[in-house]
Amino acid sequence: MRHARGPVRLLGAVVALVMMMWAVPAQALTINVLCTGFTGCITLGRADGGYGTVFQQSFWNMTAGHNCTNYVAYRLTHGRLVARPPGTNSALTWGPAARQAGIPVDDVPTVGSVAWWGAGVGGASATSGHVAYVEAVLLGGVVLVSEDNLNGDFRWRLMTRLDGTWPSGFIHYPESDGSPAGEFTSVTSPDAGKLDFWGSAMDPDAQDNNRTYLVSLGGPRGTPGAETFTFQSEWFRFHRTNYVGTRGATTMYLYALNAPGTAGRDVLLGQRNVTIRSRSTTYASFVDSSISRTQNPRLRVSLAPTRASGTVEIRRGSTLLKRFTMTSGTRRTVTLPRQRKGRWTITVRYRGSVAFTASSRTVYLRVR
The missing domain is CATH 3.90.1720.10 (endopeptidase domain like (from Nostoc punctiforme))
Incomplete structure (x- = not known):
């Protein structure tokens, strides 16, 4: 016109x-x-x-x-x-x-x-x-x-x-060749196997409807072994969550696909490093779950997978009894403060890390 x-x-x-x-x-x-x-x-x-x-x-x-x-x-x-x-x-x-x-x-x-x-x-x-x-x-x-x-x-x-x-x-805006344009804003992994990412893009010579995007994990699209999926969004700025099979440190590539039948080409909006979290499990048991009040409780703690590491907290209700750091591949036997007479519910919580989700275990202690 x-x-x-x-x-x-x-x-x-x-x-x-x-x-x-x-x-x-x-x-x-x-x-x-x-x-x-x-x-x-x-x-x-x-x-x-x-x-x-x-x-x-x-x-x-x-x-x-x-x-x-x-x-x-x-x-x-x-x-x-x-x-x-x-x-x-x-x-x-x-x-x-x-x-x-x-x-x-x-x-x-x-x-x-x-x-x-x-x-x-x-x-x-x-x-x-x-x-x-x-x-x-x-x-x-x-x-x-x-x-x-x-x-x-x-x-x-x-x-x-x-x-x-x-x-x-x-x-002074330049003329476009019709290719999509935008950016890959951010990506996190808030839960096991979950990607949460933001971006924005538009195709200047396409109709106002859903745009198609492609995600490639582990390498650019076409890389052998890379995990890929597509999704659509009608908005210029989009927010997406997806569960994927990839775990651990990887690189995410985000492409905006050019609308079929229009001028231009597919565009890589960006690439970002992300660690996709795995689920953790906390294991805990008392060396002796029935002790006298003159004894210190002793608690065995381990994490799975064994490569999980990070902060572990042991609480009786809201009272913090012990905080320590687990390193990969280790098991810990920790000594807790003496407890009053009674039956106590003890919570062992692993707070998670960049690579692993948080998890917890409840155990019971009887103090005579």
Whole structure:
């Protein structure tokens, strides 16, 4: 779809308006609106790129409807291909996210660039900022933008460095080849055989529906012996949990698969080292489970698998009786403090490690 290249009529009026704006003091805030509403702007020859017919749809997973980010995302993905950088959420984040992705953000407006306002800058929201699409750069440094507004309406307006509405910067997004883009954010193993990971990605030339991802454990996809699985997510930012057969230290590779029938290729979003935890079992028994109150209880403790290691705590209710460290392949016989007369429930708890889950065992002691 062809982009509008600037005003096509009322040139004399625009030039006169430009001359008046140059006389505005630097601290003033003057909003120079040229048209408002999809129909009102189209009537004056200032198009919306087709957004008015689809504005209730979401683009880049932005909030649909009258919304600055959804409008600009539409313009960046219709008539051109631009991949959404990770971290691009509310308008406030667009500049920092672009810089983080290596995309130029400067003070030089160009046709097709995105004007970005930080919090409270140039009349923008103090909580969410603002973005607009640069339609033209006129004589004297006057910039013509089109924009939509949350709880507002679509419009075109002029701005200069002197009218108090100048943005924080202009984002110059590069054209995409149609490949998915995003990042592999993090991965942990909170339970035995369980992967818990976060990422984000989008395919700029695919329909807004589920995206397919591939995970390879133990090497890049195609590596002999690597464990792989696929999953789908319709959201730009996704969170996934999966149980896998791999255990121990490994490397996870996360791929975004290019939508079939579209331009581009599959993309490796990243790789991260992770230790996938195994389940542990705690074993415990008293050398003598019935003793006199003048004796110290003696407790045998071991862990399985034998390579498990880490902190073990022995408690009577909430009272800590002993804390010690188990090393791989060892068994311990520990001596506890003398106990009062009675029948006691003793809990032996292994607190777990990076490689093994926590586990516990309950034993009983009779003190005469």
